[in-house]
Amino acid sequence: LAKTTQPISMDSYEGQEVNITCSHNNIATNDYITWYQQFPSQGPRFIIQGYKTKVTNEVASLFIPADRKSSTLSLPRVSLSDTAVYYCLVDTGRRALTFGSGTRLQVQP
Amino acid sequence: EADIYQTPRYLVIGTGKKITLECSQTMGHDKMYWYQQDPGMELHLIHYSYGVNSTEKGDLSSESTVSRIRTEHFPLTLESARPSHTSQYLCASSVFGGEDEQYFGPGTRLTVT
Numbered sequence: 001l002a003k004t005t006q007p008i009s010m011d012s013y014e015g016q017e018v019n020i021t022c023s024h025n026n027i028a029t030n031d032y033i034t035w036y037q038q039f040p041s042q043g044p045r046f047i048i049q050g051y052k053t054k055v056t057n058e059v060a061s062l063f064i065p066a067d068r069k070s071s072t073l074s075l076p077r078v079s080l081s082d083t084a085v086y087y088c089l090v091d092t093g094r095r096a097l098t099f100g101s102g103t104r105l106q107v108q109p
Numbered sequence: 110e111a112d113i114y115q116t117p118r119y120l121v122i123g124t125g126k127k128i129t130l131e132c133s134q135t136m137g138h139d140k141m142y143w144y145q146q147d148p149g150m151e152l153h154l155i156h157y158s159y160g161v162n163s164t165e166k167g168d169l170s171s172e173s174t175v176s177r178i179r180t181e182h183f184p185l186t187l188e189s190a191r192p193s194h195t196s197q198y199l200c201a202s203s204v205f206g207g208e209d210e211q212y213f214g215p216g217t218r219l220t221v222t
Contacts, residue, residue, distance in 0.1 A: 034210070043199045043213025044152070098168065099144070099152040 004088045009104040018075040020103050022088030025069050031090040033064060033071045036099070038085045044099070047086075048073070075105075083107045112136050115200050115214035122190055123222055130185045130217045132200030141183040142211065144199040145169060152199065158183060190221045 005023040012018045024033070032051055036044035048055055050062040050071070061074040075082060085102040112135040122128055134141065143156040144167075154167030158177040172194070173187050183202075187194055197218050201211040 036211075040148075041197075041216070041218075043201065043216055044211070045213065046210045049210065098154065101151050 004090060004100050006086075006088050006100070006103045008101065009106070011106050011108065012078055013108050014079055015077050018078050018082070018105060018107075020073045020075075020086055020088075020105070021070060022073070023070045024088070024090045027068050027090050033062065033068075034089045034091070035060070035062065035073045036087045036089065038087065038102070044087060078105075078107045080107050080109060113200065113202055113212050113214040115198075115217050117217060118215060119218050119220075121220045121222060124189075124191055126190050128187050128190055128219070130198055130200075130219070132183045132185070132214060133181050134183075134202040134212070134214075135181060136202060136212065137180065138202035138204055138212075139180070140203045141177065142201045142203075143167070143173075143175060143183070143185050144201065145171065146197045146199060146216075148197070156185065190219075192221045195219060195221050 003026060032049055034049040035047045037047050038044040048057055048060050048062045050064050052064050052068060055062045063072040083106055085104050087099050087102040114133050116131045139160045141158045144152040145155050146152045153169035155169050155171040156164060156167055156175040158164045161177055161180055164175050164177055173185050175183060175185050177183055197216050199216045200214040203211045
C-alpha cells in the first residue's frame with residue numbers, strides 16, 4: 001500500500017481557504033487518491049476522490065499534479081464546523097483502506 | 110445519508126464477558142470493514158470482508174472474530190472482553206471496485222471494566 005504523509009495539524013480562521021497537502025511518493029498506477037473528514041466521536045466521511053488533474057465538488061477541490069506523488073485538498077472559505085481531522089488515502093480499492101494519522105484542522109473565529 | 114447501522118452505540122461490560130457488536134448495511138455493498146480507534150488516535154483496520162463467507166484480518170492484530178453469513182450483516186465478537194479492548198469500534202462498507210468510497214456507521218464505544 002502507498003504510504004501517505006500529511007501535516008499533523010493546521011490552524012486557520014473562518015472565511016479563509018485551507019490547503020492540505022499529502023505526499024504519496026509510492027503511489028501505484030491503479031491507485032486513487034481519496035480524502036475523508038472525521039469529527040470527534042463519529043466515523044470518517046468521504047469528501048472527495050480523484051485520479052489525476054483536478055476534481056471539484058460542492059465541498060472541496062482536489063489538485064493532483066501530473067506525477068501524482070502528492071495531492072492537495074482545498075477547502076474554500078472554511079467555517080468553525082470544518083474543524084475536524086482530514087485523512088488522505090491512496091488505494092486501488094481492491095483491499096481495505098489504510099488511514100494514517102490525518103491532519104487536525106482547527107478553525108478559529 | 111449512508112444506510113449503515115451499528116448497535117449498541119455504547120456498551121459497558123465486565124471483564125470476561127462475551128460480546129457481539131452488530132453492523133448492518135442496506136446498500137447491498139460487497140465490502141465491509143471493522144476499524145478500532147482510541148480517542149484522538151488513528152483508525153486501525155482489524156477485519157474486512159469482500160463478500161459472503163469471506164473474512165480477512167486487518168493490519169492491527171485483534172482478539173476479536175467476525176463472520177459474514179449475509180451480505181448485509183458483519184458482526185464482530187469478543188469471546189472474553191478485557192479492559193485492553195476498551196475503544197471505539199467503527200464499521201464501514203463499500204462497493205467492490207476501484208472507486209472505493211467507504212460509508213461508516215456511527216460506531217460503538219466499548220468500555221470493559
